[in-house]
Amino acid sequence: MGEMAVLIGVFAVTFAIGILLILRIPPRLHTPLMSMTNAVSGVTVVGAWLLLAAGGLGGLGLALALVAIVMGAFNLVGGFAVTGRMLRFFKKKESPHG
């Protein structure tokens, strides 16, 4: 039960900090921001890996966990790559102005 309370606390505190930080991000960066946070949600691949580490999943469980790994990795890697591409446009045009 103590473990659960810690986790719920972690959720609440990071949610609050997230709100405070993100409110200060200018609208012109909202698309890269959403693209980056979207990549962050791919971290659920960690959860899929923990399932495979625990083992004892059975055939269907194993197959679904593997699908989860593929999907999570797709979201994670693709998300950061696409955000990086987008932000290069912002960098390129910003640099001549110093």
Place this chain on the structure above:
Amino acid sequence: MADRWQLLFDAAILVIILIGIWRFRDPRAASSGNLLVGLALFCALGIVIFRSPAQTPWIAGGALAVGALGGLSVARRVNMTQIPATIGFQNGAGGLASCLVSFVELSRGSAVSGIGEAAGVFALVVGAVTFSGSMVASGKLAGLVRQAPLAIRGHRGILAAGLAIALALGFGLMAASGSARAALAGGALLASLLCGILFSIRVGGADMPVLISLLNAWSGLSAGFCGVVMQSQVLTACGATVAASGLILTHAMCRAMNRSLAAVLLGGAYAPPPAGLREAPTAQPQDAGHGPGDGEGAAASDPFVRAAELIHAAANVIVVPGYGMALAHAQRSTVQLANRIRQLGKEVKFAVHPLAGRMPGHMHVLLAEAEIDPDLLFDLDEVNSEFAAADLAVVVGACDVVNPAASSVPGTPISGMPILEAQQAKGVVVCNLDDRPGYSGVDNPLYRDAKTVLLLGDAAETLARLMERVQ
């Protein structure tokens, strides 16, 4: 697992992620912020792989590689117009991953119970809704599914019933054991998938930015709940951050439309536009080319000549880009025209409406790709008061965001939405595919205004023809 080192690693990773997000305040620093968050997450994954080896490492590693390479190849190929559809699709992938992890964990009767199990049920339901909802949204944005909102009879009731069934089956599973758990989890999964589809088909066209932001928040929420059931602090913290971000963007988009979230998602908050308004386009079709300088001989009736005259006569010009510009691949032509006008010694500003693209901030990315000078870009609040003093407004592929009916006609889908006051400029040039209403279906009186010069047709071609006359 929650030993001291793990706690320290988790805390360090979380701090780096928050620093990375904080760097998004500045366009020049954002790139390093993205790199920082990416590295932190790969470290988090690396630590998990190292500390909790999978029982089938080669298969698990292979799956990881397949997903990563797939993600990379998609990310490399898309252009900036396809960004909303791409993000929608990736969002769905993340939602599916959270949903499946929770499904497997719940159906095998895991060690967690009580709150942890309830979190798992939420992760399952929210993840599945995110997945199917995102797939529909992505299909709409990519043009594979009809964009118009589709409401079936008793839409809200069916949606509510579906969600209730999904949650009831999910919580029912907590009391069950053995194979009944998997069956109940499967039922909850199917009901949730159906809810996601029902949810997304109801939203369309100009409301897509709200939908895509909300789905972003949900994918975070389901990852966070998934973190609770898997007892992973990193997963929980990351999910909470994403949920916070998605909610703020959802709120920003609703505010831009001046509508409540419920009105956007569930519809029915406005009456259909008055019949007379809808008929306006056919009422005076021959007026389409009217404008200042009319009746000055044959040359003057060519709208391109008149538009060029307006540009040459103006000292300051405000350009209003809309999503139609992106559909016509005319971002570069628009930026080139703006640069040409600046070379003539005139002042040019771009007025960007929050809803000009298909997701929050989309128009800025589209124009950034076309290498616009960022100093020319202004948001609605910054620039709206300047239209009254502007000599010319050039509207490229925008309709609803400059539609004066939003403030003058009550009871339409866009009534009360803050618009860019292009009609206050002394002259207006509109480059649009046609003079039909925009996504909202509300006729735009600006198109029939006596001071408006309409240049109809593909924006890329229209702008090229206009460029020839602006020297």
